Amino acid sequence: MLAKRVVKYHWIMPICDPEPVKEAFVCGDCGRATKNATHICKPQLKKLNYTCSSCGRVTTLAEKLCKPEEIV
Numbered sequence: 270m271l272a273k274r275v276v277k278y279h280w281i282m283p284i285c286d287p288e289p290v291k292e293a294f295v296c297g298d299c300g301r302a303t304k305n306a307t308h309i310c311k312p313q314l315k316k317l318n319y320t321c322s323s324c325g326r327v328t329t330l331a332e333k334l335c336k337p338e339e340i341v
């Protein structure tokens with residue numbers, strides 16, 4: 270069943286070169302289940318503190334980026 274396959278959002282998924290997400294995970298910010306590694310939601314918009322100086326992606330955690338740079 271779907272609920273059993275949903276895993277907690279406890280690892281850091283790189284979004285610069287995202288791997289295919291096999292198992293749905295629960296977003297720690299909005300609580301919704303998703304299979305999208307580059308999932309973004311309203312609660313995250315307030316916490317977009319890092320940008321990638323290589324590819325320009327923005328995210329909430331530096332660990333997700335290949336060349337993180339803090340947005341000031």
Ligand SMILES: [Zn+2]
Pocket residue numbers: 296297298299300301308309310313
């Ligand atoms: Zn979310």
Ligand SMILES: [Zn+2]
Pocket residue numbers: 285321322323324325326334335336
């Ligand atoms: Zn990047």
